[in-house]
Amino acid sequence: MRIIISPAKKMKIDTDLMAIAQMPQFINESEQLLSLLQKLSYDELKAMWKCNDAIAEQNVERIQNMNIKANLTPAIYAYEGIQYQYMAPGVFQNEELAYLQQHLRILSGFYGMLRPLDGVTPYRLEMQGKLQGPGFKTLYQFWGSKLADQLQSESNYILNLASKEYSKNILPFLSEETRFITCVFGQMINGKLVEKATWAKMARGEMVRYMAEHKITDVKDVSNFDRLNFAFSEERSDESTYVFIQAEGK
Structure with a gap:
């Protein structure tokens, strides 16, 4: 089984917490994207990112000075969004990290797909970002079937905790x-x-932690998840969708 999750916009560098295990699998593609990003003007990047000046300035500087092979942080520790706060990777035990290294994959507009201990550097490039280049007009076209092919070469059971x-x-x-x-x-x-976005992000993070703590390998066991007052709804679920409903009062 493989679990897929989304990245987060906010990122940090932490080279002291844990050493990276390996480089990302699609590092050559990331280098192509970085080359394209470095050719864009400040205004073009800001428009693509749809952000304020402070965030634009920080990320333009990152792009100009980016070295995707040095000062790297394990991916699971690099992202800082709500989902990752509730996942709380900083307190995972070694056996839980080993479980996630095998089963968890983080989808990324810039890196394609990441294992938890792949080395990354902060970037800003959402999958829906309007970046174009030779032979592609969207990042969906750029990545094509590569990510799905890699996932399916690893497992034919995929648990989707990612955004659309x-x-x-x-x-x-x-x-x-x-x-x-x-x-x-x-x-x-x-x-x-x-489905409210903030609660969904919180629950996805909690679900990753739950699966790591219980070392879940049979997808059916996911239905026992009961954190944040969510409970599995057999009535509303089917073979392709597992629905969890939050009790009132939270």
């Missing part, structure tokens, strides 16, 4: 033999299931 922005780079290229299961974390509001 990232999972749609995998879905079109799945073989008939691959079982792809998406987890939905929602609340019942006026009789309808509603």
Whole structure:
């Protein structure tokens, strides 16, 4: 089984916590993207990032000085979004990290797909970012089937904890033999299931931690997840979607 998650926009450098295990698998593609980014002007980059001046200035400087082979941080420690806060990788035990190194994959617009202990440097490039280059008009075209092919070479069971922005780079290229299961974390509001972004990010992080702590290898065991007052809904779930509903009161 492989678990896929999204990256986070906010990143940090921490070369002291743990050594990287290896370089990313698609480092050559990352070098191509970096070369394209370095040719863009400040205004072009800011427009693509849709951010304020402070964030633009920080990331333009990162791009200009970027060395993707030095001062690297293990990917699971480099991201700082809500999902990663609730995953809390800083307190994983060695056996939990070993489980995640085998089973967890982080999708990325810049790196393609990362194992938790792959070495990364801070970047800003979302999968839906409007970057063009020779032979491609979107990053979805740039990556094509590479990420899905790599995933499926590792396992035919994929648990999707990624956002649609990232999972749609995998879905079109799945073989008939691959079982792809998406987890939905929602609340019942006026009789309808509603997935709120912040709670979903929190739950995805908690789910990764839950799976690591319990060393889950059978996807069916995911249905026992009960953190943040979520509970599996057999009634609303099917073979391709596992629905978890949050109890009122939280």
